[in-house]
Amino acid sequence: MNVISRARRKMSVKNVKLPVSNIRVKDDVFKRYTRVKYLLRVRHWRGHDVHSPFTYNLVREALMLHRRNRDMSIDGALRKELGALGLSESRIGRIGRVYSYLGFGSYAVGAESYDGEDMLILPEEISRKHLDALAERISGLDKRVCVVMTGIYASTTRHSVWHHVLRDYDAVCIDLYHLAFVIFDKYLSKQSYKMRF
Numbered sequence: 001m002n003v004i005s006r007a008r009r010k011m012s013v014k015n016v017k018l019p020v021s022n023i024r025v026k027d028d029v030f031k032r033y034t035r036v037k038y039l040l041r042v043r044h045w046r047g048h049d050v051h052s053p054f055t056y057n058l059v060r061e062a063l064m065l066h067r068r069n070r071d072m073s074i075d076g077a078l079r080k081e082l083g084a085l086g087l088s089e090s091r092i093g094r095i096g097r098v099y100s101y102l103g104f105g106s107y108a109v110g111a112e113s114y115d116g117e118d119m120l121i122l123p124e125e126i127s128r129k130h131l132d133a134l135a136e137r138i139s140g141l142d143k144r145v146c147v148v149m150t151g152i153y154a155s156t157t158r159h160s161v162w163h164h165v166l167r168d169y170d171a172v173c174i175d176l177y178h179l180a181f182v183i184f185d186k187y188l189s190k191q192s193y194k195m196r197f
Contacts (some may be wrong), residue, residue, distance in 0.1 A: 034153040034159065052191055055174070055193065059174070063097070065090075074093065074099070075107075078099060079092055079096060085109070085123045085150075087123075095121065098119075098181060102119075107120070110123070118143070121150075122147065125157060128161055128164050138184050139170075139186075142186075144184070146184075148181055162175075162180060169182065169190075170184075171184045171188075172185070172188050173192045177196075
């Protein structure tokens with residue numbers, strides 16, 4: 001082995017530890033790549049081609065912003081808690097309108113605080129094992145439960161957890177890129193939608 005080939009092997013990507021700034025660049029490239037991929041593969045624009053009456057009404061009446069639902073009341077405590085998480089007003093509005101539209105009466109923020117509420121908001125990264133245990137617990141309940149996941153394309157680990165949800169859970173999954181709604185209801189069949197507004 002000559003000197004040049006040994007030097008090339010030492011300089012390969014596997015042997016180099018990236019500084020923190022390069023890791024941020026890698027995450028930024030991943031975010032941009034997934035955004036373009038998402039926009040190319042989005043199928044359901046404003047509810048078009050959604051055949052489930054439940055999902056179509058949810059999209060048209062709660063997720064889309066128009067004159068009819070602009071004044072839909074959002075629980076003040078929910079708005080305050082979501083604002084403290086750093087979510088934008090449009091995302092807070094979407095979560096709040098879904099909460100009101102589905103007629104929920106209770107919510108929890110964070111997986112640790114969940115105790116059978118109607119809506120669970122997961123702002124942090126969660127492992128597959130923890131999410132599986134949570135989903136099994138939710139599936140055992142005899143009611144409709146909505147899990148809201150934020151930042152599903154923010155990192156590779158969150159993205160892989162989202163694909164795990166799509167593949168393995170019997171639920172209605174609505175992907176809005178920055179937010180995802182996973183609705184567990186034993187009376188609804190498994191469905192997956194990528195929406196764009």
